[in-house]
Amino acid sequence: MKLKQWIAGCAGAAALLQASAVIAANVDISAHDVGGQVSGEKGPEAGVWVIAETKDLPTKYAKIVVTDDQGRYVIPDLPDASYKVWVRGYGLIDSAQVDARPGKLVDFTVKGVASAGAAAQLYPGMYWYSMLDIPAPSEFPGTGDKGNKMPDTMKSQAQWVDTVKNGCQSCHALGSRGIREVPKMFSEGHDSQEAWAMRTQAGQAMEYMAVVLGSMGPEKAYSLFAKWTDRIAEGELPFDKPERPKGVERNVVYTEWDWASPTHYQHDAISTDKRNPTVNANGLIYGSPEESTDLIPTLDPVKNVAATIKEPYLDPNTPSSADAPRGTSAYWGDEAIWDGHTSIHNVIMDEQGKVWFTARLRPPENPDYCKQGSSHPSAKVDPQATSVRQLSRFDPVTGKWDMINTCFSTHHLYFAHDANDTLWMSAGGPTLGGGIVGWLNVKQFRETHDGVAAQGWTPLVIDTNGNGKRDAYVGPKDPLDPAKDKRVMASFYGVMPSPVDDSIWGQSMDRGFSRIDQPGYIIRVVPGPDPANTALAEIYQPPEGTFGPRGIDIGFDGVVWTALSSGHLASFDRRLCKGPLNGPSTAEGKQCPEGWKVYRMPGPQFRGLDPKGSANHAYYLWVDRYNILGLGANVPIASANGGESLLALVNGEFVTLRVPYPLGFFTKNVDGRIDDASAGWKGRGIWTTSGTRANFHGEGGKDAYPKVFKVQMRPDPLAH
Structure with missing residues (x-):
């Protein structure tokens, strides 16, 4: 302590302390960690981030932790490399970057920002x-x-x-x-x-x-x-400001890897099978680059190696994003930085470790087996003239691709828990999907490799005549007929098979996104024995005063979750419904308000709008059925890209997990994997990737790569 007091009395003490290796009290580290203490002008700095980054590995790597209430930190399990280590926090100037290797203790003395304007540059x-x-x-x-x-x-x-x-x-x-x-x-x-x-x-x-x-x-x-x-x-600043991480938010460990390239954005990533998160333990992470490229990024998180594989397509006339009209970019000039034919929107993994993509394989015109006059069972019910995206499967062991030429448009995709391993796919929106939901009988496809016979689709029909079965139906804009059912033009955007029964849940977009005159719904479909002819749907509107469902997932408790653009996370429990769930009164989806609960997302609201809502926004959400993150089983986690964070709802309260570097954290979905069930928090984590179409709008500009993010929760901020 005398040594610290002597240094503190010297001129230039702050600069010297930033680079000091003085052992911080009560900080225990191993040979694989970096630790220390962060102090400011008034003492320890609690709830600030400490970042370690290196370019020594095959791809750029960083790890971020949060200081405890005494300003102490431990960055655990760093690969052997030379790191730049620094501090970032609300109300602070970023510290100088200090060179360090694992096994070193590094203390920091930091300074407060000079103005409110400087502080606001770190706000989400x-x-x-x-x-x-x-x-x-x-x-x-x-x-x-x-x-x-x-x-x-x-x-x-x-x-x-x-x-x-x-x-x-x-x-x-x-x-x-x-x-x-x-x-x-x-x-x-x-x-x-x-x-x-x-x-x-x-x-x-x-x-x-x-x-x-x-x-x-x-x-x-x-x-x-x-x-x-x-x-x-002109200098106007936000009228609200964020809080530093607190409580369990300080237990988080973020690990980041660069992948893909600065010109290629990513939509989503996958690490495992949602139904069994031990699949692909320690294996590659796969991305979905949508319009930007046909090169699918992969990351080996053990060897820290980023690579690519190329998605093939069926028709050489498949359009490319490079052919779309474009204007001169302030960043890239007239360069066409995107050249994606396959428009890979989403990616999922099955129990065999094979990887499935919703991908464009051809121009929109459908084959004859999809159209009017076809003998295909689903085409007889609702023929399809076009589809904008289809389905592919990649086997990492053999390198072989399978192209499944679907009649219906694909967007998101998830496996059911049935004997057929049915893969259910959303269409993306009413203007794309034609009010249908599609599937592939994966068991049948594996046995026959016949993608035509194994696929099917059905219109969404509500049992408005209330007899418990599907009958002839009127169209979406037709008045109710007491002798018939009614079709709804509410194509799935999100899709999720229930883990507790045979229902399939979907979510359709609201008027703003879909640009058709109907509200957003969550939708329950019971396929029945012959889904093209027997599937029945129920629709449910969000509660009065809320709007804009986006994304859907379900816990092992059967509770359905969605994010609302009104600034809420919402749950729906069908078991709480008291009134009839079929019949003419259910055509608008206003039945069962008692099934809903809504939770206001943290953050400011637009001025003049209902303060019960928030300007915060989530692109999608994921339910942690297996307690992979460590905050509890069946905890919903929203990808709050407006708040540059993941929002976990734990016992009715939000835990905000903000990634502070690089600024502009923006993700669209997450999944969770267990690499080693016996290793506690170290053997598990949730995975996501940069989701913005323009990484260059964030910190790093044109040099910024998309990143893979792994999020883990320790039992305390100093665990290693």
């Missing part, structure tokens, strides 16, 4: 985009170019918010620095509204952005976004 994006003005309820519905500059299809404030979150924020991190600051290329010589028009016509996502902006009214949207970035440029 939602604190910045919650400053966006939202049109008042009185401005709806839209009245067109001569009125409020919104189309008449934009009917409510809720629909507007849903569009901002599920149409804009779901692909781009709105509050990140790369979005809240307009590049000079667009701002110089143009007013702010023109600059926003130019930036949304840049790059290779311009066509999608144009569709979303068209649903909002481009002039209205440009005006509001321009005012938002103008206010930020």
